[in-house]
Structure formats: structure tokens, C-alpha cells
Amino acid sequence: MDVLVVDDSAPVRARIAAICADVPRVDRVFEARSIADALSILDQNRPRVVVLDLHLGEESGLSLLRRLQGSNLVVIVLTNDASEVHRRSCVALGAHYFFDKSTEFDALPLVLAREVARPPA
Secondary structure (H helix, E strand, C coil): CEEEEECCCHHHHHHHHHHHHCCCCCCEEEEECCHHHHHHHHHHHCCCEEEECCEECCEEHHHHHHHHCCCCCEEEEEECCCCHHHHHHHHHCCCCEEEECCCCCCHHHHHHHHHHHCCCC
């Protein structure tokens, strides 16, 4: 299974990518710092899971989430802005999971392991 990590912070993106790469049966982890980068990677590589931050510099991860609606991608939102308003918005836009980076970071490998075990949609 391939994973795309979308976060504008290079150190955070690298940390998330390393966590993803350590999950058994995750084959490749792609990294994007912007929505344009993410769309290009999605078009060329077709990962099954997207780990998405909500704040991408001047861009909003919600914009990418809107564009992913109706796709077969599993979207995991991992953000420092984990307000209930954002949680509801992300779920309404199709996010499968919503985690707070500061308190729920450890949930990411568990969710990925669950998704790896699930047959593709």
C-alpha cells in the first residue's frame, strides 16, 4: 500500500513519512508540501492513503479534501488545529480519520496497520 503525506513543514513531514514507512506492508511513502505537489503525486502514483495537514502555508488542507471527495482514497487528517469545528468539517468532506498532532500522533501507525489489512475499495 502506498501513502501520501501532505504537510508544509519538512521536519514534520519527514517524521510522519518515517512512521508510515515503518508500518508493515506500506510499500512507498510520498511526500508533498503543497496542494499542487499532492495533486501531481496523486495523479502519477495513485497512493491508497493520504495523511493531510489542514494548514499548508497559505493553503488550506480543506481545499485538497474537497477535491478528494468521492475518491477511493482513505484520508487521515493529522493537524494541530483539531477543533470540533474542523473535525466536523473534515468528516463532512469525507475524511475517514481526524487526529490531533499534539495528543493523537500515536494513532497514525495503528490506523495505517488497520487500513493495510483492509482490501482496497
